[in-house]
Amino acid sequence: MTDIHALAGAYVLDAVDDVERAAFARHLNGCESCALELAELREAVARLADPTWSVPPPALRTQVLAEIRRTPQERTGPVGRAGRDPARSWRRRLAVAAAAVLLAGGAGAVTWTAQEQRVRDARTEAGAARDEAGRIRAVLAAPDAVVRTGAAPAGGRVTVVASASRDEGVAVLDGLAAPAPGRAYQLWLIEGTTATSAGSLPAGAGGGTKLLSGVRGKGVFGVTEEPASGSAQPTMTPLVAFAIT
Structure with missing residues (x-):
């Protein structure tokens, strides 16, 4: 015992x-x-x-x-x-x-x-945000910047500022109707019959700003509603589409 x-x-x-x-x-x-x-x-x-x-x-x-x-x-x-x-x-x-x-x-x-990892992640995110903000300012200030605007059928507007010299653009979506649950607005750069994804807004968001890469040579910008995870190609006719060159 x-x-x-x-x-x-x-x-x-x-x-x-x-x-x-x-x-x-x-x-x-x-x-x-x-x-x-x-x-x-x-x-x-x-x-x-x-x-x-x-x-x-x-x-x-x-x-x-x-x-x-x-x-x-x-x-x-x-x-x-x-x-x-x-x-x-x-x-x-x-x-x-x-x-x-x-x-x-x-x-x-x-x-x-865990605290150190959170600090590193925060610093990385802050650095990426500063870099993106700088690139957006550079596009808006570019001498060859072209501004195009389109209206969405259900309300809201989409504006794109594109700079061929920088091969970048800025898309601003404002006031669009909120997409269905589990879905998001996806942006596309279209050249002929080829559409290249330019990113998506957060699920459920009806507005936001996205930095676009690879705009040079792309004739059309479009927006579709897709699953929140994104699609490899548009699954519907764009809600908004207009020339950006």
């Missing part, structure tokens, strides 16, 4: 079953030594906890608790008062402290890594 004094560390980490928990709780009422050790262990775990604590992955806690339960609780030195082994007691304290460090440190590492 497990030595009741050996359950202090597991009790702190909630690594005991219901029977062991009840037995140790009863034991605490009459064992001043275990009560003192329990208080010390709880204080150690509290101090080791990181201020930016977050819940660690469930698998990590399971592995740590399993390792603690597998650790032999053999008596290897002189027995102190109340039938307890001082050396074993310190080993238990060290094991609990190490487990607390692992739990807190592991969670902190996961949190730090």
